[in-house]
Amino acid sequence: MKCGGFRVSYRADERIFDTILPIVGVVALLAVLCVVPRFATTYWLDVLNRIGIAIIGALGLNILIGYTGQISIGHAAFLAVGAYSTGILEVNVGLPFYLAIPLAAVITSGFGLIFGIPSLRLRGLYLAIATLAAHFITTFVIVHWESTTKGVLGLMVPPATVFGLPLDSDARVFYLIFALVAPAILFTKNLFRTKVGRAFIAIRDRDVAASVMGVNLLRYKLLAFVISSFYAGVAGGLMAHHSRILFPDSFTLLVAIDYLAMIIIGGLGSILGSIFGAVFMTVLPEVLKLTATSLTGVYPQAFGLIASTRDVVFGLAVIFFLMYEPQGLARIWVRIRSYWQLWPYSY
């Protein structure tokens, strides 16, 4: 019986799916996803949509932080640029969504390029603080450039139309979102078997050594920011179509922290981790809400108490994962999987 990874050619080593089983699994999952909108309520579709958007955003952030080792707290700003660009391109310029979203993503990448420049001179902590500043500056521009963004009054985005069919319900937007999630995941997986991906990982591990080996730090660090913000731009554009009204308040620093939590709890440097983290961080508040609502039915006076548990639970979850499982849910998953795979020799 084959033990571990038994590969006999470069081609086999580079394959994304080793065996038939994962491919079958993925196809089955896609089939299930196609059918879900028929059965799920709007509420759960909304949650799934938000998970889908979060997956794309988290993948982007993980590329930057998990794989390339650059710290950024500015992800909310990139999402905002993507979302508002999409909205403005559709409302003011009249582009259809299949042009607006990619174009918005390109604009966001440009943005990422600009904010990636400090990463060439700053590392770690200082970069984090610089991206924090970027966030506030971006928010300021969005709020005050009212003629274009409508500032605090909110920018309404018309529904995307596909062959005349407006995507104005969660069920329909679901297809749009997940039609983009699948390629996003595939692209990311592919990225890390190419030269670019390997360069990113090298930069994360030891950038000075990488540059000695011939990895052009300037080029690849900027590229990491560009790619990461492209993802954020796409996610932002999808947000624009999902909620159809954009407020500066939808992109606060808390959003950036949520995404950071996603990739840390999910697992840095892991695609599966990004997915798990996205699911976890989106579903957690919903579970808390459901618990709060059902408890409030029984103890109405306790509503205030229960409502503030969200912050506590979030904080404790982050602390718990960082202390006991720093490699996140992905690691837990791997452990569970290998436990079953190697049973009864689970050591």
Added chain:
Amino acid sequence: MRRVYGPLARFVLVGLLAASVGAAPAEAQNVIKLGNLVDLTGPTSDQGKDIAQGRTDAVQYINERGGVNGKKLELVSVEYGFQPPRAVAAYKKFVEEDKVLLVLGYGTPDTEALRPYITKDKIPYLSGSYSGHLTDPRQTPYNFPGGIDYTSQIRIFLNYVKETWKDASRNPRVAFIYADNAYGRAPIESGRAYAKEVGVDLVDEEIIPTILTDATSQLLTMKKKDPDFAYINTNTQWVPVVLKDSYKLGLKTKYVVNNYGLDERTPSLAGPAAEGVVGIQDVAYWGDSVPGMKILMEFHQKHHGTDTHASPYMRGWLWVIVAAEAIKRAGNNPTGESIKNALESFKEFDTWGITPPFTYTNEDHRPTNRARLVMIQGSKIVPMREVSVDRSMKWIGK
């Protein structure tokens, strides 16, 4: 630790499933569900706490007396931290899963964001936001502000300025000080137009941001224009800061604050800076001698006598009273639409004296055009006089 993970994962999964199943729509036909949006952790949480408590108490009070038309009211409460996306998600759940018949809304940005949804779903939305943009049934047939709208309030302010101004040699000068968000901005455009109409010079506008350390630079800039009066339309917690900084700078400007900005706590928060400040009172203060106050105070005493309450608490009760009456008028099988029609049948509806009587019509969703001016004197809020503005259709929806 490792051995725990498998079973732990399974436990969590089962728990999640159970929670989702458990939250399936309730079977009861004897319960009428109301969606309830509150901010308890965000920037308006100081108001939100009392509002939530007021709503909860009012519902409990009504249920203790048999409910409405024999059915109990149930609040489906969601805390959304003043983040519009969370409000939108909560709304979808209200409509799809909980099948609420009415939503007790909260803040201006989320109320305005949900306008198209509630119109499509035909769910009446009784909001804590009194934005003028919600008052025109032609544009927003299902939105019902729960009190005198901000545009009417700014017109009250300008009328007050005009009445109090005695110097015939020039027009009075005013300034608007408002918050950098949808709530703060709501009445400003109408305010500018109305100022022109009544012959008051708007000389300055100052914006108060969401994160405030102190308002000195804004007030210094305002001082250069030397306004005689200024209208404050900011988040509640900044009002004392603005007043105190103004006091420190020795500004002679007289302030008028909107309904949310000035309440029972302002005198103690702003100290001597609050002397002479005028407020627009939309709802009874705690302890005012109105018929309903006795009920509220008894209930409060019985259930949580150690808390203190301010006017947001009264608003919480008020909105539930209005909602309950509308549901009652809608008859035995209320729907969103029939409740909306019931609301529009309100003619001088007595809200237990907590506010001036409410009138909604199918052309005008402004509940009232009357309020009271109060002034802070000797660290107490002293009523001045009743005021009103005409229900001119010119200002509807603005």
Added chain:
Amino acid sequence: MNEQLVFMLQLIITGIAVGGVYSLMALGFVLIFKASSVVNFGPGELVLFGAYVSWATILQMKLPLPVALLVTLLVAIGLGIVIERGVLRPLIGHPIISVIMVTFGFASVIRGVLNMTWGSDTRPFPVLFSPEPFHLGPVPVSPVHLWSFVSVLILLAAFSLFFRFSKTGMAMRATADNQQVALSLGISVKWIFALSWCIATVVSALSGIILGSVRGGVDFSLADLGLKVFPVVILGGLDSVAGAIIGGVLIGVLENLSGGYLDPIFGGGVKEVAPFVALVIILMIRPYGLFGKVEIERV
């Protein structure tokens, strides 16, 4: 004096006064960084904690003022120990992103716990300082701001002396420099970490008291001010006590000047964003700030 000059002077002096408060908050931040190289991304919550606890001891429990202040400081010390022992200790050696996230984590926990305990409505803060302004020439200054500035100066002096001359102070500097060498010299690094966190929480609690007095009330928006700490410490240098003070004052002045002159042009909001623009500029030309240690953080 002509009007323009008076206007500018008022802005500057107010800026210095407000900057004093920023300096106080930044001091808490710098102390932690100086001793343990940990960046606290939740400074606002520590300030909030101080404000609420002092409010509770003075108004809720009605303790006499000196006792209340003492209790507040003791509770702050307790918090410092809890944070250091429970949360930061296990994360020594972990990548910096984890440490940053964990500070966000416990900031969230503190926030939630405070909300659960005391609720979110605005509580009027006891009047510790007279509201009557006193005048510095043509410029009125509120006593609160003056006192905060004075206390900042006192703390500056105290900490400078502490770090320069006392044994513990030198031990802290040694630990910040190189933990392993410090350990080999017999310094109990564990104690140093705990001590630095406790001092930081105490200083933050003081800022909370002062901010509560400035605002007149405590509510959760106090925590948002915490982020303003970053422009201050970047300007002053992440590990410099003097830098925190001077940085705070400079940022306060910058804020007010841009508020006074630029807000009318842009329609408001410039006051809040100006420190962050300054932050970016500083990071590009001189990342270690005015007084920070020159570390090679560039590539």
